Amino acid sequence: MVEGAKMSESKDVILGRIRGALKKEVSDKADDLLALPDILRSYEQQSSHSDEEKLHLFAERVSEYRAVTEIIAEEDTGERIRTICSESGVKSLVVPGGIDEKWVSTLDDGVRLLRDEPEPLTKEELNNSDAVLTGAFLGVAQTGTIILNAGTGQGRRVLTLLPDFHICVIRQEQIVGIIPQAIKKLDSTVIETGRPVTMISGPSATSDIELNRVEGVHGPRRLHVLVIKQKS
Amino acid sequence: MNKTTAHKPVPFEQSAGRYLADTQLRRNIGHAAQTIRAKRANAVNELSDWEDLREAGRLIKERVMNNLDSYLLQLEESVIKAGGHVHWATDGEDANRIITGLVKRKGVTEVVKVKSITTDEIKLNDALEKEGIHALETDLAELIVQLAGDEPSHILVPAIHKNRSEIRDLFKEKLNIEHLSDKPADLAEAARLYLRKNFLKATVGISGANFAVAETGTVVVVESEGNGRMCTTLPDTLITVMGIEKIIPKWQDFEVFMQLLPRSSTAERMNPYNNFWTGISDGDGPQEFHLILLDNGRTKVLADETGRQTLFCIRCSACLNVCPVYERTGGHAYHSVYPGPIGAILTPQLRGLQDQSAASLPYASSLCGACYEVCPVKINIPEVLVHLRGKVVEYKKEHGGIGHKTDTIHLGMKFMARTFQTRNRYERLQRLGKIGQKLFVKDGAISRLPGELAKWTSIRDVKPIPKQTFREWWRERK
Structure with missing residues (x-):
């Protein structure tokens, strides 16, 4: 009292x-x-990039953060994920609920799938896993940013945090040109559902020691982005 | 923790001299400032609408300050609706009492913390320590500062005054690591291993906030390392402390600030992680969320119509990196958690002019204006500096007593004011000066005056009166 x-x-x-x-x-x-009038917003709110330009700009800008980016065809997704896991020695792969089953149907026998649904994984299980595979909500071409909104195929925030390697699959249609477009598309996530939003631009990094950029401090040290090209 | 390098606050002109003598420090800071300055210019030049973004940023912040009471009430309502709790704290002591109470109720003796200057401002760690609670700093630089018992020296990169070998030695000693190289990657790896086990067992996390949206109750922590994600996701309880000025009205306003902040601060197109949360989310992250709204002198800043713009600050640190004074003295000389140009206007307003160290800060500037040019929300720092200098003089007049009346600078200024009043007096003084200065001019400047006048030249050179003054030349011409 x-x-x-x-x-x-x-x-x-x-x-x-x-x-x-x-x-x-x-x-x-x-x-x-x-009663307050609208704020004058004379900055750009739409990008002038074509779909093709956005795709390549996104791939280029994500790579500049020292993440690996590939543009692939939809039918190759499962095979690419299989290869990435096998080349990186991934033995346990975390997946959120609602993941596209085709992405994980061709994994090698030695790879254990750790599903977060129906029973959520513990912190320890996540911490001991080798990698996590998720989709995304949006990509931003101008800044090379991936945006997660805890939706289907993305899961809880902790899933993409504790494993040391994040494999993220995004579709070309999900890529917007500039930040204001992304903020608009997040309107309903934030205002209606109140779900958390995480923006990811490259692997975790620090510049705290003499301003030298070092990749990988607490978040995943490796980020691999697969962009599924839109069927024309 | 023993504060080996915590010094008693002294006026800037005294501390600056000490730090200027430290050549290692000047090298570390100089290198950092120059590097990030160039990077920022590139990141900003990429955007053709940068000036439009700055203008929008300023307008939004101005609106927040002019309606701060309404926005705070709206924010409180939104956060509660989203399942969070809101606390109001008039000052640091109030905030520390609330936070300590919340942590104690959870029955824990250790909390994990994301870097937050606001909690440094209110000395939260010391307050927790007194109650037997250890606050573990998880930002790499803050960890370095904490382990060294040191003070932060930069808003963005608080350990910028330390170089890699100093950090290696510190980690070897404090984290009990036998073999460690001084490669930044190895040092970061050491911190990763040390902190990971603490993140996993943490049940209470404490953070600051970069922005909070009144309309939705959404709070964001902008960061690079992922420790912000850890602290705002893994614990069961999250306590966030924010200054009341950190509000933005709408979610839409991130269109502006998510562009202004990263490019001005880390000089990247986007920093690695931005964490937005709105109250609590079922099964995802902390299930208990407390937001502390802190005044601690901010309403005093609000009351000053010229000083008010100081509250627009989004803590990017661009003004530090371009400041010729900061670049040479480093952050410790300011004796405040807010160093550099923004600190020079914020600290005296928060602490009040009776604090001699704080009152000296408006003079820690050459008024070159570089800070105003880079400020993403267009705070006219030089204007506020000059305004505060005026207030310092007023304050001394009122409270300085006989000491102030007989102070040589005060007397000198009075004398100069009289001299400038009439042409005769002015020209007579010039003629006298021309004769008097002969003994002191060296290499075209006067660097040392005798007696009481030495106070003026101890921190600046004086240009000698020329052989022929402009007035003399003008008369001759006719």
């Missing part, structure tokens, strides 16, 4: 200080904010 009283007291103190600072009467907030 004391805690609660102190809290609302602090709230009143702060609001009072703000109103004093702004020389403003107590007012009804909803009307106040709704």
Whole structure:
């Protein structure tokens, strides 16, 4: 009770200080904010890139963060994932619920699939796994960014965090040109579902030591992005 | 933790001299500032609409400050609706009490922390330590600073004053590693191994916030290493501390800030990770979320109509990297968690002018304006610096007493003001000066004056009065 009283007291103190600072009467907030005119937004909100340009720009910019990027045909996806796992010695692969089964149907016998659904995997299981395979919600060409929104085929945030190697599959149709377009497409995720959003640009990195960029501190040290080319 | 390099705050002109004498430090900082400056220019030049983004950023922040009470209430409502808890803290002590209470209720003695300058500002780690709770810093640079018992020296890269071999020696000693090279990759690997086990067992995480959206209650932590992801995802309870000025009105505003911040800060098109969360999500991440709204002097800044723009700051640190003063003294000389040009205007406003160290900071500038040019939200730092210098003088007049009235600088300024009032006095002084300066001019400048006048030349050269002044030349011409 004391805690609660102190809290609302602090709230009143702060609001009072703000109103004093702004020389403003107590007012009804909803009307106040709704009455404000729109902010002038003269910056670019649409990109001028063609689909083909966006695809190549995305691949190039993701690679510049020292991630591996490949543009592939839909029918080759399973085979590419099989090869990547076998070349990197992946023995256990984490997959979220709703993953496209064709992507994991041709894995070598030695690779154990760790499914996060129906029973969620533990932190320890995730930490001891070799890699994680997910889809994505969006890609941003201009910045080489992958955006996850915890939707189908992407799973909980921790899935793409603890394994040391993230294999991410994204479709060409999911790539937008610039950041404002991505923010718009995230509207419903954030405003309606309230699900978390993670933006990933390359593997984890630090420049804390003499500003030398080092890939891989706490997040996955390797990121491999497969872009499925749109059928024309 | 013993603060081996924590120094008693002294006025900037005194501490600057000390740090300037440290050549290793000057090399480390100089190298860093130059590197990141060039990188930032490239990242910014890539965008043809950069000026439009800056303008939008400034307008959004200005709107937030002018309606801060309404936006805070809207944010509180949104966070609660999304399943979170909101706490209000009038000052650092208030915030520390709330956070310590929350952690103690969880019955833990260790928490993991994402780098947050706001928690440095309120000395949260010390407050937790007093209650027997260890706050483990997980950002590589913050970990280095914490292990060394040191203080951060830069907003973005707090351990920039240390070079690789200093860090290697520190890790060997503090993390008990026998063999370790000084390659940055090996040092990062050592930190990864040390921290991973702590992340896995952590039940409480503490973070700052880069932005919080009033409309949705969404909070974001912008980062590179993945420690931000760890701290905001793995623990059961997440406590986030944010200054009340960090609000943005709408989700849409990220169109602007997700472009302005990365390019100004790490000078990348985008930093590796941005973590957005809205309250709690079933089965994904912490199931208990507390947001602490901190004032701690910010409403005082808000009350000053010229100083108000200081609160637009998004902590990118671009102004540090272009500042000729910061580049030479480094961050420690400012005796504040907010160094550089932004610190020179923020610190005195937060702490008040009775703090002599803080009151000296508006003078830690040549007013060259480079900081204003790079600021992504167009804070006119030189304008605020000059405004604060005026306030410092006013404050001294009011509170300085006899000490101020007899102070040579004060007397000198009064004398100069009288001299500049009439042409006769001005020209007479010029003539006297021409004779008087003869003994002191060396290589075209006066670097050392005698007696009380030495105060003026101790930190600057004076240009001598020329053989022929402009006025003399003008008269002769006619």
